[in-house]
Amino acid sequence: TSLADLSGLVRFSTQRLRELFEADGSALIMFDRERNELYFPVVSDADPSTEVKLGHLRFPADQGIAGWVLRNDVGAIVHDTKSDPRFFSGIDKKTEMKTQALLCAPLRTASGNIGVIELVNPEPEAMSEADLEFLETIAGDLAIACERT
Numbered sequence: 473t474s475l476a477d478l479s480g481l482v483r484f485s486t487q488r489l490r491e492l493f494e495a496d497g498s499a500l501i502m503f504d505r506e507r508n509e510l511y512f513p514v515v516s517d518a519d520p521s522t523e524v525k526l527g528h529l530r531f532p533a534d535q536g537i538a539g540w541v542l543r544n545d546v547g548a549i550v551h552d553t554k555s556d557p558r559f560f561s562g563i564d565k566k567t568e569m570k571t572q573a574l575l576c577a578p579l580r581t582a583s584g585n586i587g588v589i590e591l592v593n594p595e596p597e598a599m600s601e602a603d604l605e606f607l608e609t610i611a612g613d614l615a616i617a618c619e620r621t
Contacts, residue, residue, distance in 0.1 A: 479514075481617055485610065486516040486589070493575070493594035493603070499526060500579075500614070501538050502587035508533045510542070510587070517592075525567040536560030537576050538588045545585055547577040547604045547611075551596075575599060577608040579615035586618060 482500055490498035497517035501510050510533050512526040533539050540558045541548050553559040553571050564571050575591040575598075589611045594603075 482514045482614060483516070485614060486514050489589070489591060489607070489610065490516045490518075493591050493598040495575075495591040495594040495598075497522065497569075497592035499590050499592070500587060501590055502579075502618075503533055503542055503585065504530070510536075510538055522567055522569060526563070529563060529566060531560065531562060536563070537574055538590055541576045541578050541588045542585050545578050545580065547608050548574065549599050549601070549604050550574040550576075551599060573599060575604055575607055577604065577611040579611050579618065581615050581619040583619070586615060589614060 486498040486500055489495070497515065499512050499516070500514040502513055503510055507530070509530040511530045515523040515526045517523045517526070533542060537548055537550055537556065537558045550556050550559070551573050553574060563569065569592070572593050575594055576588050578585045579587040579589060589607065591607065
C-alpha cells in the first residue's frame, strides 16, 4: 500500500517474488492483443544483463508455457522444461538463459487475461500446488492494479 505508482508496485513485486521463491528470475509478461504477442515490461533477474535482453523481446502469444497459461487461464508448474512440449526455447537462445523449471500464473481481469507472471528456476521446494496458488493470488492483485491504471 505504500507504493503509489504501478511501475514501482510491479517492480517491487517481481523482485520480492524472485527472492521469496529463490528463483533465478521473475517476470511480468504482458499480452499485446493488437499484435498477438507477449512481451516483458518488467523483469527481475539475478543477472542484470538478462533484464535488458528480455526487455527488448517479443514472441507470439500462442508459444511457450506463458502462451499456454494465457490461453488456458490456468497456472502451470513445470519441473523440467526440456521434457515439456509447451516450452519455447527461443527466449533462452536469445538471452543465453538456461530455463530448467517454471511457475507461471495468469493475470486475470474482468475483460480477460492481460498477461502472466512467471518465475524461472525457483527452488525445487517452492514448486508445489500451494506455491502456485500463492503465485496466482499475487497475480490476481497485480492484474487488478494493471487494469485500474
